[in-house]
Amino acid sequence: MGASFHFSRWVFALLLILAPLHAWAQEADPFMDMFSNPDMITEEDPEALTVPPKEEFLVSERVSIGGQYYFKAVADWRKAMGDNLVYAGFVQLYLDARPFEAFRFFGKVEAEYPFLLGEDALRVRELYADFSIAPGVYGRVGKQTIAWGVGRYFSPADVLNLTPIDIDDPDAERVGPVALKVHVSGFLSNFYVYVIANDVQSVSEVAFAPKFETVLGSAEIGLAGFYRFGMAPRLIAMATFPLGQVDWYFELVASWGSDRTFADDSGGTYGVDDAVVFQATAGFNYKYVDPLGDFTFNASGQFWFNGDGYEDPSLAILAKNDPRIVSKTILPGDLEHPDRFYTALNVSLVDILGSGISVGSSWFGGLGGSTGRVAPWISYAFNEDFSVTGRVPVSYGAVGAEFSPFGFQYAPTLEAKLFGNSTVSLSMPIVPASSSPTPFVLTLTLVKERF
16 A cells, blocks of 8 residues: 555545535634634735835834733543643743834743643744835745645645644644745745755755745636755645635645655554555535625635555554654654544534524544534624523544544533633543543633734
């Protein structure tokens, strides 16, 4: 069994998402972000470096300082006494300064207490400088989150950031690499070159990634590539466009070989070095606002054909004491997204008849491994500062599978949002085969706030 596949099968997978779809819609579920990272400060357009003449005398004073903080505590009665309470305080600070018209500095650091074992007390999230090289030519150098790829829940085209998308909170902040970016802006087109040098000790470890994007009618098209010695080179195509009231996006990635080490069914491993591996994804976003103001209907969905996955995803379910894990022949990253076919769907109906009642559901699944998670919810907002939500996430699939680490499980949950940002929730994760007498988890998040 190898990671390559027949081209006709890939075409079938891509056509599957293009089949007629009903008008699903999704608004980012405000009740699924309880365990999410803080929202990131998005990458600014380097063209914004130009300061209007009337503001030039204020350039040296353009300094912005801010951040966010919160306190979280989790009491888990499924665990033994003395080990069933964890808490943490988190703070993130940023500095955004433009001392000169053509130069901008941005830094963001964060700390969490109690400090995690083996991690630095103070972590640098971003630290870079923007500068103007020439008219229409801009640069950025330093540790930065890179806006690459158009997929919402899965993005095989995003090969530059160091952490993947959190499907429960796709807008959450991600960790980017140390890089030099050169951006050339032209009429309806942009050209980028990234030089990636994250934690490198040799020139051979430096990666190069060019990208070209342009506008064709109402569509935005992007072509990109990635090369690093010793890694599978990639060619990438991306597109976004509206079709009626629905916004669509596509990504197609072709790599020569795979960077993964695969587990076989005999306790060994194998690699893919001399075959083209395809990945393709397509998705949509839709929003409908009732003209009478009686409701808002939103949906988003995505399909991902992952040619870098297993034909049999169960081969990626390895015990912690598996010799291939102990010897680090197979690394954790080799076991991420083991399936070849993924789906995501999120729908919600908000403020029905102006009553403050909203309903919705999400579904994430790996079709090859028959594993997934469905999470229906209903909420009532008393006002902007107080709302109550009930939801029942249900995980299905084999024990240890991607979306069902404990096998079949359902977790009735009641959550209240207080003062707009603080939350308290009580959940009962129930595993039918488990004998836990008190499957209760209480989570408290206080003053999750920006300043």
